[in-house]
């Protein structure tokens with residue numbers, strides 16, 4: 001089965017063929033670590049992490065790098081505001097980023113290069129660009145001369161005028177051309193800096209990715225990916241730097257870009273507020289539902305991020321886990337279960353996750369109808385294998401059902417404790433206390449039922465009973 005990917009460089013769907021099938025290389029632009037990340041910044045790690053997993057199924061060696069930008073003016077500003085060294089800010093938010101991505105089911109990349117750990121490589125690349133006539137030093141700055149690279153603008157397909165407008169270029173006396181961009185800039189004493197042939201300074205953002213990609217993956221890589229907002233100027237500049245530093249050899253063979261999240265359609269929710277930080281969202285919703293929501297649209301399309309989307313994703317997982325709960329008596333070796341061909345076909349079609357998810361829903365329907373142990377085991381295996389590749393459905397279905405209600409985390413232990421107290425109250429013939437506990441549970445979104453086998457409880461997510469006002 002061919003893997004088809006849409007290449008931004010050619011605006012075509014292309015069959016993916018790696019330069020070296022034994023060493024497939026992918027670089028994804030990672031976060032600038034000065035704050036908690038926005039849910040929109042989680043889309044690239046989720047979708048391109050899925051691509052890395054898909055590549056690993058097909059090729060023996062995959063090297064996936066996702067960088068950390070840990071020197072930047074926004075980091076400097078945050079450190080100054082807090083009165084701490086930049087390392088305190090970058091350390092804190094790098095850890096938070098890893099934790100938040102982990103909560104969304106994103107596996108760590110193979111390589112996580114940090115910009116500050118690659119200053120010698122950055123300086124060396126800038127020296128090469130000066131030597132080749134593609135860059136020049138002026139007043140403590142080093143600038144890339146865009147006029148020296150005729151292909152400049154090919155990725156974003158912009159005219160020079162559009163590029164100048166899009167980059168909001170700074171007109172500076174030391175620039176030969178307003179479109180020239182910074183590779184190195186001087187640092188005053190109160191800002192982080194490194195000694196260089198051009199004086200004490202710090203790198204520009206674009207050169208960091210070019211240098212880290214070369215240092216960790218090599219001159220020509222298979223896939224370079226990131227958000228569509230990075231196409232220009234960041235990726236355009238990366239191509240210019242890397243191609244010129246590599247004597248004209250190709251930098252990245254396939255360029256993939258994800259669409260952005262759209263918050264305009266978002267209804268303000270009184271209980272949740274307009275929450276958009278992953279750090280907060282994963283504490284208010286089942287993180288797996290957030291992951292499903294991010295995968296619910298094709299990665300190249302914009303995604304309307306609304307409370308309704310999250311709610312719908314929770315309900316979808318409810319149904320899928322309910323199916324798995326019905327199959328709880330069937331033993332399957334989930335790690336060995338074959339991936340359904342229909343799901344693989346959808347993902348090989350430029351990561352068509354909406355079709356893959358529709359296939360999973362169809363498989364769940366078949367699983368509910370399956371008769372006999374062999375058929376039930378086969379359907380359960382398919383469901384778990386498809387879920388594993390997408391980073392879904394790997395929880396205990398009973399734990400899933402007990403964990404959440406109405407988008408708020410509910411403590412199953414606390415529910416059980418209340419049910420026990422109610423039983424004690426009834427045994428003591430304190431019916432007022434027992435009824436009060438029933439009301440308390442209802443307000444938590446928990447419905448209870450007295451049966452001959454004891455008390456059963458379920459979540460009233462879709463019921464009419466809301467939680468406390």
Ligand SMILES: [Zn+2]
Pocket residue numbers: 028029030209234
């Ligand atoms: Zn980058």
